[in-house]
Amino acid sequence: MYARAVAATTTAILGTAVLLTPTCDARAGEAGEPTVIAHRGASAYAPENTLASIDKASKLGFSWVENDVQRTKDGELVVIHDDSLQRTTNVEDVFPGRAPWKVKDFTAAEIARLDAGSWFSPAYAGTCVPTLKQYMRRVEHNHEKLLLEIKNPELYPGIEQQTLKLLGNEGWLDGRHLGRLIVQSFSADTVRTVHELKPALTTAYLGRPSVAELHQYAGFTDLINPSYGSISNGYVSTVHALTGPHGRPLEVFAWTVDDAATAWKVAGYGVDGVISNKPDVVRAALDSD
Template identity: 35%
Template sequence: MLKGMSNNLFRKTPIAQLLAASVFTGLMLSSAVAVSAEAPGKTLSEKIGLPWPAVIAHRGASFDAPEETIPAYTVARELGADYLEMDIQRTKDGVLIALHDDTLVRTTNVAEVFPARAKDPVSTFTLAELKQLDAGSWFNKAYPDRARASYAGLQILTLDEVIDIAEGGSNKPGLYIETKVPAQFPGIEADLKKNLEKRGWLTSRPAADAGHVNVAHMPGRVVLQTFEKPSLELLQQEMPQVPKVLLLWIGEGSIEPKSNVAFKDSGFKDKASYYGAQEVKSEAEFAAWMDWAKAHGAIGTGPSTKLTHGGDQSYMDLVKPWMNKMAHDKGLVVHPYTVDDEVDFKKVSDDGVDGFFTNRASELLKFYGRPAKESMDAILKRNGY
């Protein structure tokens, strides 16, 4: 419409041409202002050097493959996710590994291999001991409809092995790294800096070929995240130029709730319903967390989300429109966790967020109009799974 209108106007007299140019310029400026007003997080993301809206593959493509394993991260990379997201812990012998839980029972066969140590913290195991564990078979038992025989025997990965995957394809995703239970690993922030520095991720990286994910070449190639205020301070101290996100929760050690009634006393039958009913104590309390995050180096927040269909990843609703607006007004981007369904992609996007942590990168990419060129099955089979 604008193109047709401008062509007609510019065929007129010189005065008309000037008027037409003014009208056209005004319309374009109005359009730009409208886009900016609709998506303040886009402007912030571009300024920081982050993709917008961001597709953050939570523990890899963890809906379709065992979390934080080779196939999960390889699939996420091949699908076209912007970031490979991981949780970093440290072995007894000082190696950084990618693993979510601080014990091994849920996602490995530790009870069979080390029965007397099954409930011991990850930090009490050496890398060699961890590499003996099967980190894939649990997935086949938990999700038989997505099971693959090739998942049996998958290993826990080191940070270096995840970086190898990020670097190993035509797509060049970034790294979105959480310091997990950092109080158990004094100095892990400094260790992380050394590792990233050694691998060349704290300076500019080569660009991907045209038509491929190029986040590793952007200033926001690495994003550091944590729930813990002391860890954010240490990450800022070690890597002041690297974007950081403060993850948000309601409860002990995080945002103060309006009600302190415990789950066991609440009358709710499931945790999702209980979490979904939790509210922040006040707008001022929420603002205080935003201000603290900003003052200590964060460029964004990672808030929890209440999901339409509930489930074990449905938590508190910390992505209400006023919350997202407050974050943006304070110069913070908003990357909520962990959203997998289109109904929630749409609702929460409409409320003003800047991307998502998702277990289903394939579905989020479709929602954003960036569908993968291959099916999930084809990618898995091509990579030996």
């Protein structure tokens, strides 16, 4: 089952273009194990969604990282999870009179002034919120692969087109990179839009559609990525039985798994990937099973 699923997210998703692209093997461990994706980078060990977090994932030996993209007041794409800057930066100190400190209400230059590391550890003081362009260049430098989430698209009209334009400008929509990139969202409309704009690109829907709805999603997404607590062996098997937009079975990446017991459980369901803040813990568990 896993070998079949790996094929679905790697070469065959590109259809006829597959002959021009390298095989993409997302596995971090032994054959037969799920892919392990470092959630917001290795976010248990470095501040999430920063360059430091994907550097840490690389040092731990993980090629797949996940991130979140939002947009500033002046139209710059930045990598941050929350729609507010409050939790992961010192924005309250730098701009005390501008609550609720929404990303969309600050310019890129203002966000660049913020410290996005001290909240996590003094060792990361001065770490910046990266722009998506900076982030993509570091992913490329690290030879990593990316699960990119378009976050809160309802707040940022046109962010799908803007994200794809930036990815294209950075060379990430060519045949050499398509096997290293998945774009996902909690918004089915956003996933559908991305698929329509760039049909060769691998897409993923974040959530758990009902069994009755799954066939609709199979028209525009290659993966169904639900929370680990919402799935079962039967659900995963049902997803795998459906053929996605590139003529291959749908896959399942489960999130967010940070302990051995849960890693063993979801691997037993037959998931194709595990998204984790502690990818090393998950990999060690799967390797010992």
